[in-house]
Amino acid sequence: MRANPAPQRTDEFGMSKLEAAARAAVIAVTVKVPSAPWTFVETIAFGTDAIERYALPNGLSLLYLFDDSAPVVTYHSWFNVGSRHEREGKTGLAHLFEHLMFNETKKLRAGMFDKKLEERGAESNASTWFDWTNYYESLPAADFGVAVSLEAERMENLVLREPVVTAEKGVVMNERRMRVEDDIEGIANEVLWANAYLKHPYHWPTIGWMKDIEGFTPADCEEFYRTFYAPNNATVVVVGAVKRNIVLAKIASAYGHMPAAKIPAEDVPAEPFQREERVATLHKPTNGEKLLLGWKGPALGDFDHPAFAVLNEILTGGRAARLHGRLIQTDELATELRGWVSTFRDPGLYELWATARPGVDAGAVLTAIENEIEKIQTDVPLDSEVERAKARLELALVQSLDTTAGKAEQIGFYEIVLGDPSGAFRRLERYRRVTASDVRTVARRYLRTETRTRVVVLPSDESPESKDAEEAAQ
Amino acid sequence: MSARTISLPLSTGQRLFVEPDARIPLVTFNITFPGGYAHDPHGKDGLSRLVGRVLRRGVDGLxxxxxxxxxxxxxxxxxFDISASATQLQGQVIARNADAFIDLLARMFARLTAPDAEIQKTIRxxxxxxxxxxxxxRVLLHRAFRGALFHGHGYSRSALGDETTLGAITPADVRDFAKRRFVRDGATIGFAGAIAPESAVRLAEHLLAALGTTPAIPATLPPPSAPKAGRHLLFVDKPERTQTQLQIGRLGTSPHDPDHAALLLGNAIFGGSFTSRMMQEIRVKRGWSYGAGSRLPIDRERHEFSMYCATASEDAAACIALQIGMLEKLVAEGVTERETSxxxxxxxxxxxxxxxxxxxRLVHPLDVVALALPEDYYSGYTARFAATSREATNAAIARRLPADDLMICVVGTAGDVLEGLQKAIPNLASTTIIPYTAA
Structure with missing residues (x-):
């Protein structure tokens, strides 16, 4: 974690100041070292391009990539705060706060933030997850300064009061109804993580429990703001057709005077080792049974993660994948199948979601999945399968780099989770080194029944006695 | 068409558009065929989508x-993306493999080799x-809304089909339709990304050589008829809903209307952005919905105008009354100069x-062909808005969006909200309730 970094701190790879200075000296041939208040930290290869990292004395970190493929710029602000930083009884605060950041500030009355951006044709939005919160604007490059001044203003001068907080709670409660209460996969996913994690904050959903959302006050929001929204808890990412001297000057001018805050040390309890499968059953108005499985998996930065991503592609990636072929095409048990290795700072889950065809028992789907997992735990996959998986992963990476927004997101995400803004390319290198044997090894290491949590969704009118199990699960 | 788009003639007579950009090693490919789900044979709704799937279920010995x-x-x-009026294959490939990718697609189009059993499996x-x-x-809502608004017209149909229409499709239907749909006539090809124009020509001609030479299925549609007069409620009843989905609308705009740009501008003011009236009144002031907006999709013929939001069931009646009132006010009073600017x-x-x-950028010339848009639809896009006045916008709103005749579609739990909704809709002419399993 990047808690409370000092202005002249050691960089994210654990390099000493001396080593960092040496690297800076080498690349100073091509990068003009900025004048105060900025400290140039390093350049980092990003494919064939180079990201430049700078820091302000107050701890604000800047990652800059020049890209003039279009006359636009993307401005990301990543905060090192997500739902993992909440506590029981106050879940969902990071996400509610993300919504509130689009409202009133000392200098901008309600609605002006969006108006100023829209008048310039900007796209803007935000997102929150377990480990982070992200805000972004993409706008014509000539209007870069508008994004800087707006983001700096809301980092420093947000106004949190009624009736805005109550209205925004209503919005979030409706978002929750849409994504969770009335969405079968959404509620199944929430029950999965709540059962898989008993101590770690990944237990609660980022959107928060409904009763917690209802209870938030402006004072809760103010405390959260003063605790986590400070330059030394943020990373700004700029990708676009704006020259370095303009970027550095405008950001220093807008953020340079802000004081650093004392960011509390993170206190996340370790998740106890799971020793037996956990099962929950839900009843929903649907024609087909659903199955959601979650095995304890690796953290994004874990050495096993790239091999696990390759394993997931072999099992679920595209129509030629093993589980797709078996469940949807050959045995005709399911209509939909998806797999995902979570990409979190701490160990997350490997999720498999399957929708059984009407009349098919979710148990039959489970048996087929287990059968395929057993096969890949017994025999190494074909080299052709591994290569196919790697090709799909490479395609996904290249696709994500098509726009300034895509590049900024990749840079910011890997920076905030791993401290490595070029992590996407580092993963690509690691994918290339994954062997068939590595794939079997991670299948054996992680896909064990005792570390699995299972959520079964049954049509509402089935087995009323199972309602007890459902209530117990929630 | 963008200044960077290259339009090249092909020896087979089709049009090729190329947008070269070698910054990332990726090639985008698109081939568009005239005709979409609105042109599926009568009683065989879903056939276009099905054919696109079956093509890949057995290819030239593979x-x-x-x-x-x-x-x-x-x-x-x-x-394959199947819209009402066009069938598009959209693909992407790592640039170094573009030749091999197009060759595989050409083999796929050359002959549908999937056996009957595989076709039947795809239908199931x-x-x-x-x-x-x-x-x-939301899928339930949109399907029900379009089905009711465009009743009897091709736009009322669904790309998915239904149990009856899919059940009526045979392997012979699939083979016959594939031969008629995937032909050179009317096809438009585009490449974007890390590909040189001469390579694009070579690959396009290779692909086109695999297509049949019979005339294309006509992609024309009649203009949709005006829906029945008055306000009509279609309620899709689904149990256990905590939220009620609302879609309210009527016929919208045609890309050939003289007031097309003015109506698009009016819609953007009303429900097309974060600062729009709908977003402000429904989401920002009241917190009634996560999303709230209005839309004016375009196609070859006049399509829909609709307002959308999803609200807690206890707020549904008040929300629907608010939305109708907002539309009435928009029509009566128009937009302001400040909003327009x-x-x-x-x-x-x-x-x-x-x-x-x-x-x-590649999408634009392809859309112009596929949807028979005016040639300058995209190249003159911004200039048309810049030249649109508040008066023109208000005239378009008044002409196209009167709130007297509305199709109101709801997905919710009838026992919880229906009675309140009926009371909240002024001058409601009729109510139809269908179970969600029949939608």
Whole structure:
């Protein structure tokens, strides 16, 4: 974690100041070292391009990539705060706060933030997850300064009061109804993580429990703001057709005077080792049974993660994948199948979601999945399968780099989770080194029944006695 | 067409558009055929989508699995997008494998080799997906809304089909339709990304050589008829809903209307952005919905205008009354000069994000052909908004969006909200209730 970094701190790879200075000296041939208040930290290869990292004395970190493929710029602000930083009884605060950041500030009355951006044709939005919160604007490059001044203003001068907080709670409660209460996969996913994690904050959903959302006050929001929204808890990412001297000057001018805050040390309890499968059953108005499985998996930065991503592609990636072929095409048990290795700072889950065809028992789907997992735990996959998986992963990476927004997101995400803004390319290198044997090894290491949590969704009118199990699960 | 788009003639007579951009090693490919789900044979709704799927279930000596593995192995992907009026194959491939990718697609188009058993299996898959679609309240809402608004017209049909129409499709239907749909006549090809124009020509001609030479299925449609007069409520009853989905609308705009740009501008002010009236009144002031907006999709003929939001069931009646009242006020009072000016700026300046990648720029000339849009539809897009006045906007709103005749579609739990909704809708002429399993 990047808690409370000092202005002249050691960089994210654990390099000493001396080593960092040496690297800076080498690349100073091509990068003009900025004048105060900025400290140039390093350049980092990003494919064939180079990201430049700078820091302000107050701890604000800047990652800059020049890209003039279009006359636009993307401005990301990543905060090192997500739902993992909440506590029981106050879940969902990071996400509610993300919504509130689009409202009133000392200098901008309600609605002006969006108006100023829209008048310039900007796209803007935000997102929150377990480990982070992200805000972004993409706008014509000539209007870069508008994004800087707006983001700096809301980092420093947000106004949190009624009736805005109550209205925004209503919005979030409706978002929750849409994504969770009335969405079968959404509620199944929430029950999965709540059962898989008993101590770690990944237990609660980022959107928060409904009763917690209802209870938030402006004072809760103010405390959260003063605790986590400070330059030394943020990373700004700029990708676009704006020259370095303009970027550095405008950001220093807008953020340079802000004081650093004392960011509390993170206190996340370790998740106890799971020793037996956990099962929950839900009843929903649907024609087909659903199955959601979650095995304890690796953290994004874990050495096993790239091999696990390759394993997931072999099992679920595209129509030629093993589980797709078996469940949807050959045995005709399911209509939909998806797999995902979570990409979190701490160990997350490997999720498999399957929708059984009407009349098919979710148990039959489970048996087929287990059968395929057993096969890949017994025999190494074909080299052709591994290569196919790697090709799909490479395609996904290249696709994500098509726009300034895509590049900024990749840079910011890997920076905030791993401290490595070029992590996407580092993963690509690691994918290339994954062997068939590595794939079997991670299948054996992680896909064990005792570390699995299972959520079964049954049509509402089935087995009323199972309602007890459902209530117990929630 | 963007200044960067290259339009090249092909020896086969088709049009090729190329948007070269070698910054990332990716090639985007698109081939568009005239005709979409609105042109499926009567009683066989869903056939267009099905044919697109069956094509990949057995290709020139390759089994379905071998073909998919070959595509994946190239670092490629593709999918068919079936709209009402066009059928598009859109694909992307790592640039170094573009030749091999197009060759595989050419082999796929050359002959549908999937055996009957594989076709029947694909039909069963499509039928089972209908059940899954009913799990999604928004899908239910949009299908029901269009079915009611465009009743009897091609736009009322669904790309998915239904159990009856899919059940009526035979392997022979699929083979015959594939031969008639995937022909050179009317096809338009585009490449974007890391590909030189001469390579694009070579690959396009290779692909076209695999297509049949019979005339294309006509893509024309009659204009939709005006819906029945008055306000009509279609309620899709689904149990256990905590939220009620609302879609309210009527016929919208045609790209050939003289007031097309003015209506688009009016819609953007009303419900097309974060600062729009709907977003402000429904979301920002009242917190009644996560999303709230209005839309004016375009196609070859006049399509829909609709307002959408999803609200807690206890707020549904008040929300629907608010929305209808807002539309009435929009029609009666129009938009302000300030709104017109600010939204025009938004539409003009945000154009930068419609043309910031080669892939996006390629979409425009392809759309012009597929939807029979005016040639300058995209090239003159921003200029038309800049030239649109408040008066023209208000005249378009008054002409096209009177609130007297509305189709109001709701997905919710009837026992919880229906009675309140009926009371909240002024001058409600009729109510129809259908179970979600029949939607």
């Amino acid at each position: 089994s379905a699995n071998e073909f998919e593995a070959a595509i994946d192995g190239l670092g490629a992907e593709f999918a 898959e499509a039928v089972s997906e209908l059940s899954e679609a009913r799990d999604n309240d 600010a939204t025009t700026k938004f539409l003009v300046k945000s154009w930068a994000f419609e043309v910031d990648t080669a892939e996006k």
